[in-house]
Amino acid sequence: MKAPLPSTGPSFLRTQRKPLVLIPACNRMLGYHPFFVAGQKYVDAARLAGAIALVVPSVPIEEIDALLDMADGILLTGSPSNVHPSHFGETVHDESLPLDPVRDGWTLPLIPRALSRGIPLFAICRGFQEANVALGGSLHQAVQEVPGQNDHRGRTDGTAEIQYDFAHEVEVIPGGALDAILDQRIFRVNSVHGQGVNRLAPGLRVEARAPDGLIEAFSLPGDTFNLCVQWHPEWQAAQNPISTKLFQAFGAACQAYHDRRRQPAPDR
Ligand SMILES: N[C@@H](CCC(=O)NCCCC(=O)O)C(=O)O
Numbered sequence: 001m002k003a004p005l006p007s008t009g010p011s012f013l014r015t016q017r018k019p020l021v022l023i024p025a026c027n028r029m030l031g032y033h034p035f036f037v038a039g040q041k042y043v044d045a046a047r048l049a050g051a052i053a054l055v056v057p058s059v060p061i062e063e064i065d066a067l068l069d070m071a072d073g074i075l076l077t078g079s080p081s082n083v084h085p086s087h088f089g090e091t092v093h094d095e096s097l098p099l100d101p102v103r104d105g106w107t108l109p110l111i112p113r114a115l116s117r118g119i120p121l122f123a124i125c126r127g128f129q130e131a132n133v134a135l136g137g138s139l140h141q142a143v144q145e146v147p148g149q150n151d152h153r154g155r156t157d158g159t160a161e162i163q164y165d166f167a168h169e170v171e172v173i174p175g176g177a178l179d180a181i182l183d184q185r186i187f188r189v190n191s192v193h194g195q196g197v198n199r200l201a202p203g204l205r206v207e208a209r210a211p212d213g214l215i216e217a218f219s220l221p222g223d224t225f226n227l228c229v230q231w232h233p234e235w236q237a238a239q240n241p242i243s244t245k246l247f248q249a250f251g252a253a254c255q256a257y258h259d260r261r262r263q264p265a266p267d268r
Pocket of ligand 1: 039077078079080081082083124125126127192193194195196232
């Protein structure tokens with residue numbers, strides 16, 4: 001019988017077979033106290049991808065490289081909080097909406113470093129917006145107030161099922177990374193966002209658009225999975241064939257990164 005894998009220290013990383021996907025947490029006040037939080041549906045989707053999900057509290061910038069040394073993938077989640085507009089040269093448009101400057105402070109520098117290492121990255125909703133801003137793009141702070149754009153916010157007058165129900169179609173741009181993963185170019189998605197891509201960062205590739213032309217997916221340069229989507233594929237991912245394909249592709253990329261980087265320790 002094989003000895004159990006060591007459960008601590010770098011040797012565990014060398015012999016762990018499954019890829020490790022880091023999920024940066026959000027920062028919330030619960031009562032009088034600050035907490036690190038992440039949606040369970042993201043952890044469930046990372047596991048659906050075949051990875052070990054590791055929710056990570058905010059770290060000082062000087063610790064980001066040490067964190068990335070452990071990562072085989074990064075899953076940037078959605079959040080009700082907005083990316084602070086100062087990161088794209090604007091002032092806050094609606095003071096009533098939540099922000100998370102602590103998350104901004106480490107995910108924005110994390111993204112280019114992960115990209116430079118070729119670590120697979122799957123960015124969802126707020127994560128999609130962070131990736132665009134981190135690489136030099138900008139956001140509409142209120143898509144619904146932009147002439148010609150629809151209201152992409154989710155309903156808040158019912159259940160999560162209502163909030164995350166299908167809201168509109170997206171059309172995949174032929175020949176790109178998203179097109180290579182899916183066998184469908186038009187499909188319906190949920191929509192739970194008030195911000196959206198205004199100026200796409202240099203070097204990013206549009207992968208899908210909504211009927212009003214809003215960018216709904218883009219990819220980052222590089223030869224690994226690095227898709228960023230505005231909708232929520234993690235929502236009931238196992239029951240949605242499009243979402244399952246996306247997370248399986250993400251998981252395969254993380255496994256490949258893991259296998260390349262961490263050969264199992266020789267049998268003792
Ligand atoms: N606050 C931003 C991003 C919206 C977003 O991520 N919504 C999802 C919230 C909860 C979840 O994680 O599912 C915006 O409004 O554009």
